[in-house]
Structure formats: structure tokens, C-alpha cells
Amino acid sequence: MTPIITLCTINDLEILQKISIETFTDTFAADNDPKDLQDFLDTAYSLPQLTSELNDPNAFFYFVHVNDELTGYLKLNINDAQTEDDFPNGLEIQRIYIRKNHKKMGLGQLLFEKSKEVAKELKKDQLWLGVWEHNKPALSFYEKQGFTKHSQHDFVLGDDIQTDFILVLNSSDSKN
Template sequence: MTLRIPTIIRSVQGEDLVSLADLAKRTFIAAFSEQNLPTDVEHYVAKAFNHTQIRSEFTKAHSHFYFAEQDVDPIGYLKLNEKTSQTESLFENALEIERIYVDSDSIGNGIGQALIDFAIGKAREAGHNWLWLGVWEENRAAVRFYKRNGFDFFGDHDFMFGETRQTDLIMRKAIMTL
């Protein structure tokens, strides 16, 4: 019988930003390197996950970062955006999941589910009507995961990933407040 280590989800603090940037780089590279050109991945990682960029996002009003930890080691993270920090103005009274990533060694251990459940709880707690996200159309496992969690397709948008045009699917979940 394998014992499962409890997952703790906690707010990222200012002193955690180096760990956050390192985890963000590592999980992004693991998730997207095989399906993309190395130059596109390198360009995106250098731009999106450098310490200055992470600090800027961390201090932005209405953006919130959370670590998923086991044995005090961050093994996943979540970035939620509200109000003016959302990357798109698609919904009234919504919470956006901008990023949700888990270390490749921990995928399949319920960490992603714990993070999505946490996000749903935060949306309910704040009285939001919608929880939404964008997911790369080629990330089939993530699309299946979000569908299992009650997200539906709402639309899409193109974006430039390095020199390559890609499409994100926009998915949303209605939030029922208690």
C-alpha cells in the first residue's frame, strides 16, 4: 500500500519568487518542449519566466499565485486573475486561471485536481459567476482534464508562440454560489 503525501496549497509570498520562477520554467519546458520548436520555447521562457517578469506579475493587483506543496517542496502552482488583471475581458464577474502547472514527476498524483478544486473554491468564495481559462488546442490531456471538471468550450484566440501562430481554446465553467 502506497501512502499518499498530503498536498498543501498556500499563497506564494515575496520570498518565494525565485522558487516560483524556477518551477514555472521547469514545468512549462516539460509540458511544451516536445511539441514545439526549441527556439520558440526558449524565447517564451526567457520572456515569461524571468525574475523581473515574475515579480511584476506577483505585485500586480488582482493577480494571485499559489503553490501546491508536498513535504514543503513546491510541486505545482496556480495563477488566478480577477477584475482588470484578467488577460481577456470575456465575462462579467469572472475569475481566470491563467496558469496551472504540475511538476512532471507529480502528474497523475491528484495535484492538478487539488489545484483546480482550489480555484473553483476561490471563485465560489468570491461570488464569481464564471471560472475560465485558455488552453492550447494541442494540449489534449489538459483539454480532457478541464472537460472532466465541468469546463465547456466558449471560443478561441490565436497567439504568437515565438515565430509560430497557435490557437488557445477558451473554456469556462459556471460557478454556483451557495
């Protein structure tokens, strides 16, 4: 197994939409109302929305493939593409999603390492992200990476207002 990470382009739009919907649904469907989930998917992962994000020079999508199979993806934001204003020289990890059949293979760690690499290349002071307060596996993963809770914000999923913890890792705290 040799994972390969590649930068997504607008030519990857439909593949990005498919894996985005699949991985978000696999991760959160069991804990959310189906209508709220569908409303979110229809908005967040619509072709116009993803086109806008792919065309934003401050947003970066990466695919990870293993043996020519798409296994997951990563979305990073800088500058005004960030979803919070608290980190003017930060890099936001907006999404790390791995297909369910490829979890526990170190691919999330690999995409996290890619995030650190991009942050270093862009001379960012910190990495940060929002993670749902009930997503225990993700919270545990990021805690092991050295992230600490900074604050929290609302995450709207359809008509359901949920709480995301904002976690931060300063560049000087990064585990190498």
C-alpha cells in the same frame, strides 16, 4: 501524502521562476521549436515579468507542496489581470502546472478545487481558462470538470502563433 497549498509572495520570486520554466518546458518542449520556446520563457517568466504579476493585487499564485517538496503551482487572475475581456465577473485560471514526477497524484484536481474555492469566496460568476488546442490531457481534464468551449484566441510562442481554446465553467455548473 498531505498536500499543502500556500499563497506565493514576492519572497518566492526565484522559486516561482524556476518551477514556471521547468513545468512549461516539460509540458511543451517536445511540440515546439526550441528557439520559440526559449523566446517565450525569456519573456513570460523573466524576473521583472513575474515581479509585476506577484505585485498585482488582481493576480494570485499558489504553490502546492507534498512532504515539504514543491510539486506544482497555480495562477489565478481577476478584474484587469485577466487575459481576456469576456468575463467581467470571472476568475481566470491562467496556469495549473504540476512537476512531471508528481503528475497523476490528484494535485491538478486539488489546485482546480482551490480555484473554485477562490471563485466562490470572491463571488465570481464563472471560471475560465485558455488551453492549447493540442494539449489533449488538459482538454480532457477540463471537460471532465464541466468546462465548455466558449471561443478561441491566439497564443504567441516566440514566432509561432498557436490556438488556445477558451473554456468556461459557470458557477451554477460547477461540479462539487
